[in-house]
Amino acid sequence: MTATTTTPASDVHPHTPAPAAGPRPRRRLLPFSKWHLLLAPLGIIFALPMVWLVLSSVMSDAEINRFPPALWPSGIHLDGYRYVLGNAMFPRWFANSLIVSAVAVASNLVFGSLGGYAFARMRFAGSRVLLVLMLATMAIPFQLTMIPTFLVMKKLGLIDTLGALIVPSLVTPFAVFLLRQFFLSLPRELEEAAWIDGCSRLRVLFRIVLPLSRPALATVAVLTFLSTWNDLTWPLIAINHDTHYTLQLGLTTFQGQHHTKWSAVMAGNVITVLPVLLAFLGAQKSFIQSITSSGLKG
Numbered sequence: 001m002t003a004t005t006t007t008p009a010s011d012v013h014p015h016t017p018a019p020a021a022g023p024r025p026r027r028r029l030l031p032f033s034k035w036h037l038l039l040a041p042l043g044i045i046f047a048l049p050m051v052w053l054v055l056s057s058v059m060s061d062a063e064i065n066r067f068p069p070a071l072w073p074s075g076i077h078l079d080g081y082r083y084v085l086g087n088a089m090f091p092r093w094f095a096n097s098l099i100v101s102a103v104a105v106a107s108n109l110v111f112g113s114l115g116g117y118a119f120a121r122m123r124f125a126g127s128r129v130l131l132v133l134m135l136a137t138m139a140i141p142f143q144l145t146m147i148p149t150f151l152v153m154k155k156l157g158l159i160d161t162l163g164a165l166i167v168p169s170l171v172t173p174f175a176v177f178l179l180r181q182f183f184l185s186l187p188r189e190l191e192e193a194a195w196i197d198g199c200s201r202l203r204v205l206f207r208i209v210l211p212l213s214r215p216a217l218a219t220v221a222v223l224t225f226l227s228t229w230n231d232l233t234w235p236l237i238a239i240n241h242d243t244h245y246t247l248q249l250g251l252t253t254f255q256g257q258h259h260t261k262w263s264a265v266m267a268g269n270v271i272t273v274l275p276v277l278l279a280f281l282g283a284q285k286s287f288i289q290s291i292t293s294s295g296l297k298g
Contacts, residue, residue, distance in 0.1 A: 050273070057081070057266035064262040080263030081271075084254075089242060090268060093250035100162055100246060101228040104169040108224045109217055111171035116179030117205050121191070131180075134173045142233065150237060164238040165246065169228055175220045182216035183209060225279050247272050 056064055057080055059073040084090045118124075119131050149168055150159070158164040186209060194204045210217065235249045242250070251268050 050277075053266060053269055053273070057263065057270045059263060059266075061261060061263050064266070077263065080261070080265075080267035083261065083264040084267045084271065089245070089250060090247075090254075090271065092243060093245050093247045094271070096162060096244060097229055097247040100165045100169070101225050103166050104228040105221050105224045107166075107170040108172060108175040108220055112175030112179050112220055113205065113210060113213075113217075115171070115176040117183055117201075117209060119176065119180045120183035121188075122201075135177060138173050138177075146234070146237065149234075153238060159238055160240045160244060162244060165228075165231075165235055168234070169224075172224065172227075175224065178220055179213065179216055182213055186212055222279055226276055229276055 060077045063070045153164045232248045
């Protein structure tokens with residue numbers, strides 16, 4: 001049986017220093033980051049035009065035309081919204097923009113994923129040259145390709161139809177490049193395990209790679225939606241009849257025809273901006289995660 005010996009308290013050296021305590025965490029003077037002191041005023045400044053747009057849309061025409069202008073509406077006047085939705089072709093223009101944007105988003109997700117995965121994982125003759133040429137097209141301004149695109153659409157018989165707005169936006173180099181960069185950040189071991197189990201390339205892409213690439217897909221969807229929804233130059237060239245106008249093109253002519261009814265113009269702008277704002281706010285986290293994961297940080 002082993003005896004346990006204990007050191008009496010009197011044998012402890014009286015001058016043995018107590019163990020030093022760790023550094024105390026510094027108390028934060030503010031409950032938020034100091035950068036918020038700079039970013040919050042800037043955010044308010046950038047939000048002021050949107051706030052003024054919403055307030056003006058519920059003002060009467062007399063309040064909008066008054067000088068100095070009224071900063072706050074005397075009451076909620078919905079005459080502008082009633083005029084836009086009832087007397088103008090706004091519902092038709094809204095539907096046209098929605099159709100064009102939805103088809104462009106879906107096609108960019110499909111074709112961009114196929115092209116990005118091919119450039120990221122497959123090695124074939126001329127792949128690097130094709131990638132460089134594709135990226136070089138991003139530096140070409142639309143004004144240089146506007147006339148050739150118009151001639152191609154005319155040969156296809158698509159001028160003055162929604163097809164003229166959809167076909168040039170079916171796939172963009174940026175979508176292919178962004179998805180390629182994100183695919184490169186994914187570990188190859190997951191795909192190799194699927195190949196051992198007998199999966200084909202397409203099955204690996206749709207069953208393994210794409211479910212892991214939701215942030216990048218959300219980013220491509222949002223950016224494609226924004227660019228297609230806000231496009232004005234190409235619809236102005238390719239569309240002649242007002243029944244095929246998009247929302248941006250219709251709003252431009254609406255402002256020209258009804259420039260004195262500012263409440264209706266402001267209401268039309270609110271309806272135009274609202275889908276874009278909701279799309280960006282809904283995918284903000286995915287957008288940031290995709291940019292940081294794909295190596296596109298500034």
